[in-house]
Amino acid sequence: MSKQLPVADAAPYCPPLLREPLSEVRSVELARVLKAIADPVRLRLLSLIASHAGGEACVCELTGAFDLTGPTISHHLKVLREAGVIAGERRGTWIYYRVRPEALAELSALLLAPAEPATAEAVGA
Incomplete structure (x- = not known):
């Protein structure tokens, strides 16, 4: 049977995941981005770009990679663009899309867990 640490003793081994809680406004903004990339087609579009x-x-x-119509692909790209994940630039009759690295960096910072906390076994408990 494994030995469990008392709750008071566990605190040094469980650092908070975030420096501070998200504000209401920030959580709405991030939820919009997460919702945009949560769709399988949009996630694949993002990875293709x-x-x-x-x-x-x-x-x-991009359209040839899917069994979807052009307007459907355009809709998904619009959702990603409006969420701030990608940017588009018209060149002649075509639009070229690129990922906005700052948007992905922001998501990464939110989702990136801190280094693995020490386990009870590692500290000799």
Whole structure:
């Protein structure tokens, strides 16, 4: 049977995940971004754009990867753009999309857990 630490003794081994709680406004903003990328099609679009040579992709290069209509792909790209995850630039008749690194960095900072906390076994309890 494993030995469990009393609650008072566990505190040094369980650092908080965030420096401070999210404000109401910030939580609404982040929820919008998370909701945008939570869709499988949009998550795949994001990965296709991010992994494309040069870091940007033409909408014409994205539509062939899906069994969806052009307007449906455009809708998903619009959701990602409005959430601030990607940016688009019109060049002639095509729009080229690129991932906004600052948006992904912000999400990473939120989701990145601190270093593994010490376990009771590691500290000799």
